Amino acid sequence: MKTLLILPYFGTLPNYFDLYLHTVKANPSIDWLLFTDDTTPRDFPPNMQVIHMSWEDMKARMQTRFDIRLNLERKHKLCDFKPAYGYIFENHLDGYDFWGHCDPDIIWGNFDRFIDYDKFEGIDKIFILGHLTLFRNTPENNRRFMEEVDDQLRYRHVLTNRLGFAFDEKFDGSINNIFMEHGWPMFTESFAADIDPYHTNFRLSILDFDTQRYRLDGVKRQIFTWEDGHVYRYYIKQKQLVKEEFLYVHLQKRKMALNLTKPFPQRFLINPKSFDSLDEPITIENFNAHYRHYWFNNQFFKVKYNSLKFRLKYKVYG
Incomplete structure (x- = not known):
């Protein structure tokens, strides 16, 4: 096919x-x-x-x-x-x-x-x-x-x-x-890690097909990586490291710094604001060292501000 x-x-x-x-x-x-x-x-x-x-x-x-x-x-x-x-x-x-x-x-x-x-x-x-x-x-x-x-x-x-x-x-x-x-x-099943555009820290947005409404995934502390052609999410649950694979990660309405040089590596971190090098596998011991957390949700205000500019420019009020 x-x-x-x-x-x-x-x-x-x-x-x-x-x-x-x-x-x-x-x-x-x-x-x-x-x-x-x-x-x-x-x-x-x-x-x-x-x-x-x-x-x-x-x-x-x-x-x-x-x-x-x-x-x-x-x-x-x-x-x-x-x-x-x-x-x-x-x-x-x-x-x-x-x-x-x-x-x-x-x-x-x-x-x-x-x-x-x-x-x-x-x-x-x-x-x-x-x-x-x-x-x-x-x-x-x-x-x-x-x-x-x-x-x-x-x-x-x-x-x-x-x-x-x-x-x-x-x-x-x-x-x-x-x-x-x-x-x-x-x-109708999704294999995407669809990142919610209104949160600075990564939260997955999930569309419920039956209700036709979006909800946030319950995981709040998570790491995304690209490793040898695969997208993974890591998080800790009940003191165990959970590793999940996705078809892709969607970074809607999000500016990302590219902190990688060519030739691009076969493993890198996908952080909330940047792509960064990753020199070791993610483990429960080094999870906190690689996890990035932002206390202020500036992403929300960026999206709302850009939406307002768009509506004013094109007179889209509905």
């Missing part, structure tokens, strides 16, 4: 994107396709194809696939187009069994450890969150975002409106609602 992850990103890529590429390279069984206007010289791995183009050219390319006037005034609006990538970029999908969309603010773990295609036989949509979702690559499945939900063609409203609707993940007339209403098979 072959999978292609599609990532259109316009503007300056995250300062740690070279580290992102380091974790992409560690997953040779998955291919990536990056569309971007960021021409910073980089050592792209063999499993990532890069197409440099302007934002205006991308908007024109996307418009050719629709008979409605798309609203792409804001680059962030691409989030609403993610479920349509299989249709928009269909000419890039020959030979792939699945395609998907993903984000650049991620450190990838090991895909082969989590993506068992035999387990997903008969499943047309794998995962339900915007930072990573996979779709079975068939002409029918690639057009399901156009299907009705609540007796309306929701995509026509979403893709022509300047506001953001989180059409890629929320349960308010999103692609998830379309699949649910039509009874198309989805895999």
Whole structure:
């Protein structure tokens, strides 16, 4: 089985994107396709194809696939187009069994450890969150975002409106609602370490599919690492060291200092504000030495302030 992850990103890529590429390279069984206007010289791995183009050219390319006037005034609006990538970029999908969309603010773990295609036989949509979702690559499945939900063609409203609707993940007339209403098979379990953006110290944000609400994971003191292509979380429970593996860690709305030099190591710490070297395995004895704790939650105020600036700039009050 072959999978292609599609990532259109316009503007300056995250300062740690070279580290992102380091974790992409560690997953040779998955291919990536990056569309971007960021021409910073980089050592792209063999499993990532890069197409440099302007934002205006991308908007024109996307418009050719629709008979409605798309609203792409804001680059962030691409989030609403993610479920349509299989249709928009269909000419890039020959030979792939699945395609998907993903984000650049991620450190990838090991895909082969989590993506068992035999387990997903008969499943047309794998995962339900915007930072990573996979779709079975068939002409029918690639057009399901156009299907009705609540007796309306929701995509026509979403893709022509300047506001953001989180059409890629929320349960308010999103692609998830379309699949649910039509009874198309989805895999809804998450393998992500989705870091809550409103806490400086790492807390995992977990979406409960049944209630369609987010909650915080109960672990408050934890360490994340990348080790030989795997993402791990460590924490202490009942005086025992617990080690858990995730498919990836998602660092949404978080600035990270890159305290690593090339060539990047095969083991590093993922701290709340930085990527740092790790010269030894995490043990219960050295856990406290590697754990980073911040007493002031400046992350909350940063996110709220940036959200206010965005709303004022684009007059988004709803």
